[in-house]
Amino acid sequence: MKNVYDIRHEKNLLYILSPNGDSDEKETVSENIYAKTAVIFYLYYLHTLSVYLPYVDGVSKDIDIYIISSRKEVLEAVRTHLNQSGRKRVQYILKENRGRDVSALLVEGAEIIKPYKYICFLHDKQARNAKVKQDTDLWIENLWGNLMGGSDYVANVLRMFEENRRLGILAPPEPVGDNFCTWYGYGWHKSYSVTRELADMLQLNTDLSPDKPPITIGTALWFRRQSLQKLFDFGWRYGDFDDGKLRYQDYLSYGIERIFAYVAQDAGFDTGTVMTVDYARKQTNYLQYSTSILFSEAKRFFPVPCISDLKAYKINKEKLLRFAGKNRNLYLYGAGEMGRFCFFLLREANLFPQGFLVSGRDGGSMVCGLAVTSIQDKKECLDCAVIVTAFEERIRNEMVKNLKDRGFYNYLVFWGD
Structure with a gap:
């Protein structure tokens, strides 16, 4: 069984829908x-x-609406507004102010x-403070605009469900913003343990991993019942x-908002992401800019420039640590970016090389x-182990030749096939 995060990626369950529809789509x-x-x-907020x-x-006036609030004044304000528009299919529910x-x-x-x-x-939603207000406003647009973008847009959402019988949930994308890190894979926010407990309590047959972020955030979604x-x-x-525990990230409600896709997986359904064309434009622009900033700054400490190299890095790191764990008299060949990277x-x-070698x-x-x-000055080589750290293939090959010419045969090429 695969994780819902990987399934969404592999099946490309990302739907960018027009807020408008034509007659063919409606039919x-x-x-x-x-x-x-x-x-x-x-x-809640009046x-x-x-x-x-x-x-x-x-x-659409053909769809039933339910307005729920724990505040009478909110229900009355909404009722007054909707009565003026002549909407009939609405029910108003006053709930307990809890949860x-x-x-x-x-x-x-x-x-x-x-x-x-x-x-x-x-x-x-309401911003916690002025610092995050702009990000929260974008998140509100994300949640509401991407789920409720007008009657034609909703028709398109329903069409997605009708055409894909394995589709169980359509959720808005993970929020982006200068103060939000969720989109970058940090969606658990210390809520993994409570989500895991909830999955066990519900006896879900699902793949739940702290290494794979959740794909539903914020209790906002379309779903097949x-x-x-x-x-x-x-x-x-x-x-x-217990609303007093909302300040703790391992509180039940934070697990519930992350559990939806795993419940759907247990029932045999997939979870996808849906957004409007306009929001997709804003998100793409933001992510293009912010990813450039991230990679440019990270390059000082993590000199891996693209996604394919990131995937190779995981394999190469394991190889590096196994080799270093077996060899105590260890040297790093190359003192540049990759040499320092290997050192860190x-x-x-807790593995410490003896020093750096250079050509x-x-x-x-x-x-x-x-x-x-x-x-050229390193004469003692019988008990030495060397890690070739260069990233560029041509330089790696030159380093390997230098080692062999000087009798160094216990070496590992950190990067490469």
């Missing part, structure tokens, strides 16, 4: 599919309703979802949630606190 959504679809909104009501207005959006979905939503085939769940039925059947109660990899594993007569200096010796 592919069966006439009664809207009757089998529900949208659940959890709204002062930000103006941000979210346009998304609510964009839902926030997660209990809105799992406690109140457990009965709501039963007659439906497809459900969308969304909730409002069948794909998450096991999660809803658990019988959640308000007493399961060894030091991290020509450039010895006599110090690098990383170790002496640099010219290979």
Whole structure:
């Protein structure tokens, strides 16, 4: 069984949909599919309703809407707004002020979802402080715009589910932003252990690994009811949630928002990512720029320039550590970027070379606190082990020839085949 993160990549379960539709696209959504679809909104903040009501207005009037809040004034404000638009298929639910959006979905939503085939769940958000407000605003656009981008967009989302019967969930992409690290593979945020406990409690047959980040963040998603039925059947109660623990990253709610794709996998369904064309443009632009900054700065400490080299690095690192672990009188051939890189990899594993070797007569200096010796001056070679550190093939070959010419046969080429 593969991890959901890898499955999404290998199957290319990334859907970039137009917010508009034409008649041909609409015809592919069966006439009664809207009757089998529900949208659940959890709204808490009265002062930000103006941000979210346009998304609510964009839902087709043939789709049932459920507005859930723990605040009467929010429900009344939404009711007043929707009554003015003449919308009929709306229910308003006052929930207990406990568990926030997660209990809105799992406690109140457990009965709501039963007659439906497809459900969308969304909730409002508020920035924790001014520093992250711009990133949070982009995240709100990510969650709401990519899941509820207008009636034609929703028709396109439903068409994706109808055309791909193995598709169980469509979630917005992992958030990007100057203060967010989730997109770069850090989506667990110390919540892996509670997610693992939750998976065991639900007896999920799934691949859950701390080395593979989750692909649902923020409790916002479209889902096929069948794909998450096991999660809803658990019988959640308000007493399961303690909002005082929300400041801890290993709290239950943070595990639940990350568990959706694994529940779907257990039920035999895939999880994909969906976004609008406009958001995809913004995200691509941001990631292109930020990735360039990251790699440029990281090159000082991690001189691996592309993804294929990153994959090769893992194999080469294991090879390096095995060789160094067997040889104590160890030297690194090359004192440049890759030489220093190898030194830090060894030091991290509590393996310490004797020094650096270089070609020509450039010895006599110090690098990383170790002496640099010219290979021409290195006479004692019978018990020496050498790691050739060069990245460029031509230089590696020259180094190997220099070693053999001087009787060094116990060596390892760190990089290369």
